[in-house]
Amino acid sequence: MSHPFFKNHxxxxxxxxxxxxxISIDNSxxxxxxxxxxDLVSSTKNDITFFxxxxxxxxxxKTKASFCLTTDVLKTELPDNCLALVVKNVLVSTSxxxxxxxxxxxxxxxxxxAISINDTHFKDTVDFGKNVLIGSNVSIGNxxxxxxxxxxxxxxxxxxxCCIGSNNVIRNTVVKNNVKILDNCTIGKxxxxxxxxxxxxxxxxxxxxxxxxxxxxxxxxxxxDRGSMSNTIIGKNTYLDNQIHIAHNVKIGENSIIAGQxxxxxxxxxxxxxxxxGQAGISGHLKIGNNVEIGGGSGVIxxxxxxxxxxxxxxxxxxxxxxxxx
Amino acid sequence: MSHPFFKNHxxxxxxxxxxxxxISIDNSxxxxxxxxxxDLVSSTKNDITFFxxxxxxxxxxKTKASFCLTTDVLKTELPDNCLALVVKNVLVSTSxxxxxxxxxxxxxxxxxxAISINDTHFKDTVDFGKNVLIGSNVSIGNxxxxxxxxxxxxxxxxxxxCCIGSNNVIRNTVVKNNVKILDNCTIGKxxxxxxxxxxxxxxxxxxxxxxxxxxxxxxxxxxxDRGSMSNTIIGKNTYLDNQIHIAHNVKIGENSIIAGQxxxxxxxxxxxxxxxxGQAGISGHLKIGNNVEIGGGSGVIxxxxxxxxxxxxxxxxxxxxxxxxx
Amino acid sequence: MSHPFFKNHxxxxxxxxxxxxxISIDNSxxxxxxxxxxDLVSSTKNDITFFxxxxxxxxxxKTKASFCLTTDVLKTELPDNCLALVVKNVLVSTSxxxxxxxxxxxxxxxxxxAISINDTHFKDTVDFGKNVLIGSNVSIGNxxxxxxxxxxxxxxxxxxxCCIGSNNVIRNTVVKNNVKILDNCTIGKxxxxxxxxxxxxxxxxxxxxxxxxxxxxxxxxxxxDRGSMSNTIIGKNTYLDNQIHIAHNVKIGENSIIAGQxxxxxxxxxxxxxxxxGQAGISGHLKIGNNVEIGGGSGVIxxxxxxxxxxxxxxxxxxxxxxxxx
Numbered sequence: 001m002s003h004p005f006f007k008n009h010x011x012x013x014x015x016x017x018x019x020x021x022x023i024s025i026d027n028s029x030x031x032x033x034x035x036x037x038x039d040l041v042s043s044t045k046n047d048i049t050f051f052x053x054x055x056x057x058x059x060x061x062k063t064k065a066s067f068c069l070t071t072d073v074l075k076t077e078l079p080d081n082c083l084a085l086v087v088k089n090v091l092v093s094t095s096x097x098x099x100x101x102x103x104x105x106x107x108x109x110x111x112x113x114a115i116s117i118n119d120t121h122f123k124d125t126v127d128f129g130k131n132v133l134i135g136s137n138v139s140i141g142n143x144x145x146x147x148x149x150x151x152x153x154x155x156x157x158x159x160x161x162c163c164i165g166s167n168n169v170i171r172n173t174v175v176k177n178n179v180k181i182l183d184n185c186t187i188g189k190x191x192x193x194x195x196x197x198x199x200x201x202x203x204x205x206x207x208x209x210x211x212x213x214x215x216x217x218x219x220x221x222x223x224x225d226r227g228s229m230s231n232t233i234i235g236k237n238t239y240l241d242n243q244i245h246i247a248h249n250v251k252i253g254e255n256s257i258i259a260g261q262x263x264x265x266x267x268x269x270x271x272x273x274x275x276x277x278g279q280a281g282i283s284g285h286l287k288i289g290n291n292v293e294i295g296g297g298s299g300v301i302x303x304x305x306x307x308x309x310x311x312x313x314x315x316x317x318x319x320x321x322x323x324x325x326x
Numbered sequence: 327m328s329h330p331f332f333k334n335h336x337x338x339x340x341x342x343x344x345x346x347x348x349i350s351i352d353n354s355x356x357x358x359x360x361x362x363x364x365d366l367v368s369s370t371k372n373d374i375t376f377f378x379x380x381x382x383x384x385x386x387x388k389t390k391a392s393f394c395l396t397t398d399v400l401k402t403e404l405p406d407n408c409l410a411l412v413v414k415n416v417l418v419s420t421s422x423x424x425x426x427x428x429x430x431x432x433x434x435x436x437x438x439x440a441i442s443i444n445d446t447h448f449k450d451t452v453d454f455g456k457n458v459l460i461g462s463n464v465s466i467g468n469x470x471x472x473x474x475x476x477x478x479x480x481x482x483x484x485x486x487x488c489c490i491g492s493n494n495v496i497r498n499t500v501v502k503n504n505v506k507i508l509d510n511c512t513i514g515k516x517x518x519x520x521x522x523x524x525x526x527x528x529x530x531x532x533x534x535x536x537x538x539x540x541x542x543x544x545x546x547x548x549x550x551d552r553g554s555m556s557n558t559i560i561g562k563n564t565y566l567d568n569q570i571h572i573a574h575n576v577k578i579g580e581n582s583i584i585a586g587q588x589x590x591x592x593x594x595x596x597x598x599x600x601x602x603x604g605q606a607g608i609s610g611h612l613k614i615g616n617n618v619e620i621g622g623g624s625g626v627i628x629x630x631x632x633x634x635x636x637x638x639x640x641x642x643x644x645x646x647x648x649x650x651x652x
Numbered sequence: 653m654s655h656p657f658f659k660n661h662x663x664x665x666x667x668x669x670x671x672x673x674x675i676s677i678d679n680s681x682x683x684x685x686x687x688x689x690x691d692l693v694s695s696t697k698n699d700i701t702f703f704x705x706x707x708x709x710x711x712x713x714k715t716k717a718s719f720c721l722t723t724d725v726l727k728t729e730l731p732d733n734c735l736a737l738v739v740k741n742v743l744v745s746t747s748x749x750x751x752x753x754x755x756x757x758x759x760x761x762x763x764x765x766a767i768s769i770n771d772t773h774f775k776d777t778v779d780f781g782k783n784v785l786i787g788s789n790v791s792i793g794n795x796x797x798x799x800x801x802x803x804x805x806x807x808x809x810x811x812x813x814c815c816i817g818s819n820n821v822i823r824n825t826v827v828k829n830n831v832k833i834l835d836n837c838t839i840g841k842x843x844x845x846x847x848x849x850x851x852x853x854x855x856x857x858x859x860x861x862x863x864x865x866x867x868x869x870x871x872x873x874x875x876x877d878r879g880s881m882s883n884t885i886i887g888k889n890t891y892l893d894n895q896i897h898i899a900h901n902v903k904i905g906e907n908s909i910i911a912g913q914x915x916x917x918x919x920x921x922x923x924x925x926x927x928x929x930g931q932a933g934i935s936g937h938l939k940i941g942n943n944v945e946i947g948g949g950s951g952v953i954x955x956x957x958x959x960x961x962x963x964x965x966x967x968x969x970x971x972x973x974x975x976x977x978x
Contacts, residue, residue: 108508109489110455110473129762130785133456133474147762148785148803149819151474151492163761166803166821167475167836169492169509169546178852182760183821183838184493184873186509186546192567198581199563200504200541215852220821220838220875221510223546223568223586237851241844242875243547243897243915245569245586245604255850260875260897261915261933263569263587263604265622278897278915279933279951281587281605281623296917297933297951297965299605299623313623313639313965314651325966434834435815436781436799459782459800477800477818493801495818495835495872510819512835512872518893524907525889526830526867547836549872549894549912569873571895571912571930589895589913589930591948607913607931607949625931625949639949639965640977 005137005155005172006102006207011035014067017048018085020100021069021093025085034067037097039229048097051078052090069093092195095204098229105205108190111135111153111171117146129166147183156188159214172226173210180217182242187218191225191232191248191266204228206248213237219244219260235272247284259296271306280315295321331463331481331498332428332533337361340393343374346426347395347419349411360393363423365555374423377404378416395419418521421530424555431531434516437461437479437497443472455492473509482514485540498552499536506543508568513544517551517558517574517592530554532574539563545570545586561598573610585622597632606641621647657789657807657824658754658859663687666719669700670737672752673721673745677737686719689749691881700749703730704742721745744847747856750881757857760842763787763805763823769798781818799835808840811866824878825862832869834894839870843877843884843900843918856880858900865889871896871912887924899936911948923958932967947973 011033018025035046040056043049043065050069051060060068060077068075068082075084087093099106113136117123120134127145135154140146144158147166152158156170159177164170166183173188181187190206208227212218212234219242226232227249234240235254245263246252252264253272262276265284270276274288277296282288287303294300295311295318304310312321337359344351361372366382369375369391376395377386386394386403394401394408401410413419425432439462443449446460454472461480466472470484473492478484482496485503490496492509499514507513516532534553538544538560545568552558553575560566561580571589572578578590579598588602591610596602600614603622608614613629620626621637621644630636638647663685670677687698692708695701695717702721703712712720712729720727720734727736739745751758765788769775772786779797787806792798796810799818804810808822811829816822818835825840833839842858860879864870864886871894878884879901886892887906897915898904904916905924914928917936922928926940929948934940939955946952947963947970956962964973 107489107506108491109471110492112453112455114455114474116456127764129764129766130768131457131475131783145761148766149475149493149783149801163759165760166762167493167510167801167819180759182841184510184547184819184836186568189508189546192545192565192585194565196581196583201543201563201565217853219844220841221547221569221836221873225568237853239844239846239853241897242838242877243569243873243895245567247586247604255848257848259844259917260899261587261913265585265604277935278899278917279605279931283603283622296935296953301622316651325968433815433832434817435797436818438779438781440781440800442782457783457801475801475819493819493836510836510873512894515834515872518871518891518911520891522907522909527869527889527891547873547895551894569895571893573893573912573930587913591911591930605931609929609948627948642977 004174005209006105008036008101009103010101011046012100017067017097017100020096021085021087023085023087025083032066037094037101038065040065040068045081048085049082050090050094052094069097089195091204092202095195095202098205098207102205102207105190105207106203108171111151113154114151135171141177153188155209165220173212175212176214176216176236178215179212181212182218182220182222184221185218185223187212187222187224188226189223191228193228193248193266208232208249210234213254216240222246241278253290277311293318330500331535332431334362334427335429336427337372338426343393343423343426344411346422347411347413349413351409351411358392363420363427364391366391366394371407374411375408376416376420378420395423415521417530418528421521421528424531424533428531428533431516431533432529434497437477439480440477461497467503479514481535491546499538499550501538502540502542502562504541505538507538508544508546508548510547511544511549513538513548513550514552515549517554519554519574519592534558534575536560539580542566548572567604579616603637619644656826657861658757660688660753661755662753663698664752669719669749669752672748673737673739675737675739677735684718689746689753690717692717692720697733700737701734702742702746704746721749741847743856744854747847747854750857750859754857754859757842757859758855760823763803765806766803787823793829805840807861817872825864827864828866828868828888830867831864833864834870834872834874836873837870837875839864839874839876840878841875843880845880845900845918860884860901862886865906868892874898893930905942929963945970 014032015030040059040063048067049065114133117132129148133151140158141160150168153171157174161178171188195202208231213236215237217239222244224246225248233251238256241260247266249267252270256274259278264282268286270288271290276294280298282300289306293309298315299313300315309318311318340358341356366385366389374393375391440459443458455474459477466484467486476494479497483500487504497514521528534557539562541563543565548570550572551574559577564582567586573592575593578596582600584602585604590608594612596614597616602620606624608626615632619635624641625639626641635644637644666684667682692711692715700719701717766785769784781800785803792810793812802820805823809826813830823840847854860883865888867889869891874896876898877900885903890908893912899918901919904922908926910928911930916934920938922940923942928946932950934952941958945961950967951965952967961970963970
C-alpha cells in the first residue's frame with residue numbers, strides 16, 4: 001500500500017475507531033492509538049487491518065496488526081496478537097476507517113491550490129504553453145514541456161524529458177522520465193469505486209496513485225484512474241493509444257502495446273510484451289500473462305497464461321476463434 | 327415534450343406554415359394562428375402535430391391538435407377536429423416546422439454569451455477555478471464548485487452541493503442537487519440526429535434538455551446529448567464511469583451503475599437498479615427493465631425484461647452465454 | 653504522398669543517407685543528391701524509395717527512383733535505373749530516412765507558436781470565444797466560428813462557413829467548407845505508429861495530414877490521427893458522432909454516417925454511403941465498399957464488398973447473424 005500523496009490524519013484512539021463503526025467491544029484497548037489502516041501483510045502492531053475473504057486465510061494467520069475488521073466466521077483464523085472487530089460488512093467498515101485516516105482521498109473536487117505556472121518557480125525551468133496551472137506538491141524535472149490549458153493538479157511528480165500535451169488534467173500521479181502524454185487526458189482521478197446504497201451511494205477512498213514508468217506514451221483522450229488501496233501502474237516503454245480507459249489498481253507490464261479504445265477494468269494485471277488490439281476489453285481482477293496477444297474487439301473474462309494469442313468474446317485461443325468463424 | 331430553454335418564436339399563421347412545406351391546401355384556415363408543434367398526445371387545439379406510423383393510430387384518433395402532418399394512408403385515422411396535411415416525408419416536415427418555431431435548437435455553435443465567472447454575480451456564491459465561463463440563463467445553487475476551464479454555456483440550472491470538475495462543456499441541462507461531474511465531459515449538446523441527404527444532410531432540431539437527478543456522478547470524458555423531442559434523463563443516484571456515451575432521448579432510472587466506455591443509443595429506456603458492465607452497448611429504442619444486469623462487452627439489441635441477467639453479443643441470458651462459451 | 657505542412661530538409665548527399673543506415677555500398681553515387689523519400693509510384697529519379705513486400709513487385713519494376721531500400725530477396729525486381737540498398741528492416745530504414753528529410757513530423761509536442769487569436773489578424777475576421785489560440789501557418793476562411801479554449805495549432809487550413817466548438821486541439825489539418833467540429837476533439841496528431849523496440853520504441857514519422865471535406869460534422873470527444881505516408885480523409889457530407897477514433901491513413905468516403913464510439917484502425921478504406929452502428933470496430937488495412945451497412949457493436953476483420961449489410965464479431969452477413977442468434 002503506497003500513499004505518498006494523502007496525509008494520514010492519525011493516530012486515532014481505538015475508542016474513536018470503535019465509535020465510528022457503531023459496534024461495542026468490551027476491551028481494555030480504548031486508550032490505545034492506531035496509526036494507520038493497512039492490508040494484512042503490510043500492517044504492523046500499531047495498525048488496524050481487514051480480512052473479508054477466506055482466500056486471504058494464510059496471510060491473515062500471520063498478520064502483525066493489533067486489530068482486524070472481519071466477520072464472525074473468519075475471526076478464528078486471526079492470531080492471538082490481533083483483536084477481531086466483527087462488523088456487518090468488512091469492506092464498508094474498511095472504507096469508513098480509511099476515510100477517517102485519509103479524508104482527502106474520497107472526493108476529487110477541482111484543485112483549489114492550482115495557480116498559473118507563471119506564478120511558480122517552474123516558469124524558469126519548464127517549457128510551457130498558455131494557461132498552464134500547477135497545484136501544490138508538484139515537482140517537475142529537467143527538460144520538460146507542458147502544453148496549453150493543461151492542469152497539473154496537486155500531488156504530481158514528473159521526471160526529466162517529459163512532454164505533456166494540451167488540455168490534460170493530472171493529479172496524484174508519478175510520471176518517470178521521457179514520458180509523453182498527448183492531449184485531453186485525465187489521469188489520477190479516483191476510480192469508479194463505491195458501495196451501492198439506495199438513494200445515496202457511499203464512495204470509498206482511493207489512497208493509491210498512478211505510476212507511469214520511463215519511456216511510456218499515453219494517447220489522446222485517455223483516462224487512467226488512481227488506485228484505491230494499491231497503485232495503478234503503466235510499466236516501462238508501454239504505449240497507449242487514444243481513448244483508452246485504465247481503471248483503478250490496474251497494473252500493466254513493460255513494453256506492452258495497447259491500441260485505441262481498449263478498456264481494462266479494475267485490479268486486472270497485464271504482463272510484459274503484451275499486445276492488445278483496438279476496442280478490446282478486459283474484465284476486472286484478471287491476470288494476463290507475459291507475451292500475450294489479444295485480438296481487437298475481444299472481451300477477456302478469464303485469466304490468460306503467458307505466450308498465448310486470444311481473440312473473441314469471450315476471448316479464446318485465436319486459432320480456435322478463426323476456425324469457428326471462417 | 328419539455329423545452330424550457332428554447333424560445334418558441336410562434337405563433338405563426340397557418341398560411342406561413344403551409345408555404346414552408348411547399349404544399350397547397352384549399353382551406354379557410356389561412357389566417358388561423360398556430361402556437362406550437364407537439365406530439366399527438368400533448369397537442370391542444372392551437373397546435374400542429376405529426377403522425378408518421380400506424381403504431382400511433384390509437385393516440386392519433388384522440389388528438390386535440392387542429393392540424394397534423396401525415397401521409398395519405400394514415401390521414402383517415404385522424405378525428406374531425408384535425409386537418410390532415412399530407413406531406414411526402416412526415417418526419418422531415420416535422421423537423422422543418424419545429425425549426426420554424428425553435429430556430430435556436432438546430433445548431434450548437436459555441437456560446438457567444440459566455441463570460442468570465444468573475445464578471446457575474448456567481449463570483450460571490452460559487453467556489454470556482456481559473457478561466458471558468460458562464461453563459462446567459464444560468465442558475466447555480468448553494469455550495470457548488472466549478473473547476474478550471476469549465477464552460478457552463480447558456481441554459482443551465484445547477485442545484486445545491488454540486489461539484490463540477492475541470493474542462494467540461496455543459497449547456498441546455500438541468501442538474502439537480504449533490505451531483506458530481508468529473509472532468510472533460512460534454513453535456514447537453516444536440517444529438518446525432520439528421521436526415522441523410524446526398525451532399526448536405528438536414529439536421530433536425532433538438533428542443534429537449536439533459537436532466538441529471540440528485541446524487542448522480544458522471545465520470546471523466548463522458549458525453550450526454552440532449553433530447554430531440556423529449557429529454558435525456560439520468561435518474562437519482564445513478565453513477566456513470568468514464569468515457570460513456572449517452573445519446574439523445576435516453577432515459578436511465580434510479581440507482582443504476584454504468585461502467586466505463588458503455589454506449590447507449592438514442593431513445594432507449596433503462597430501468598432502476600440496473601448494472602451495466604464496461605464497454606457494453608445498447609441499441610436505440612429499446613426498453614431495459616428494472617434490476618437488470620448486463621455483462622461487460624455485451625451488445626444489447628432487444629428489450630430486456632425486469633430482473634434479468636444478460637451477457638453476449640447479441641446479449642442473451644447470462645447462464646446460457648456462459649454455458650455456450652465454456 | 654502529400655505533405656504540405658512538413659518542411660523537407662533535403663536534399664541530402666547519397667553518402668549522408670548511407671551513413672545514417674550503417675550500411676556500406678561500393679558506389680560512385682556518393683556525391684549525388686537525393687531530394688525526397690517517396691513511395692515506389694510517386695518517386696522521380698531524384699528520390700529514394702522503399703520496397704518491402706512482394707505484393708508491390710509490379711510497381712517496383714517500374715519505379716523511377718534512383719535508390720531503393722529493400723531486401724536481398726526483393727532487390728532483383730528493381731529496374732536498372734534503381735540502385736538497391738539492402739537493409740535489415742526496410743520499414744525501420746524508411747522511417748530513419750524519412751526522419752532525416754522531415755524531422756518535425758516525429759514528435760507532437762505542444763505548439764509553441766500558438767498565440768492568442770486577439771494578437772492575430774483573425775481577430776477581425778473570425779467569430780471567436782475566450783482563450784482561443786492560433787499557431788503559425790494557419791488560414792481561416794470567411795464566416796467561421798471558433799469556440800472557447802480551442803487551440804488551432806500550426807499547419808491548419810480552415811475553409812468558409814465552418815463552426816469549430818470549444819476545447820478542441822487541431823493541427824496539420826485541412827478543413828474544407830461548412831464543416832462542424834463539436835467539442836473536446838483532438839484532430840491531426842500523429843498516429844499510433846512506431847517500431848516496438850525493447851526499453852525504447854522507435855516512433856516513425858507522420859508526414860500526412862487530416863483532410864475533412866465539405867459539409868462534414870465531427871462529434872464531441874472524437875480523435876482523428878493524421879496519416880503517416882498518406883493522408884487521413886473524411887469525405888464530403890460524412891457525419892461522425894461522439895467519441896469516435898479514426899486512426900492514421902484511414903480514408904472514409906462521402907455521405908457516410910458513423911455512430912458513437914466507433915473505431916477504425918489504421919489504413920482502412922471506407923466507401924461512400926456507408927452506415928456504421930455504434931461501437932463497431934474495423935480492423936486495419938481493410939477495404940469497406942460503397943453502400944455498406946455495419947451493425948452496431950460489430951467487429952469487422954475482413955474486407956466487405958459493396959452493397960452489403962453485415963453484423964457480428966467477426967462481422968458476417970446480417971441475415972446470417974440474426975438467424976444464428978435468434
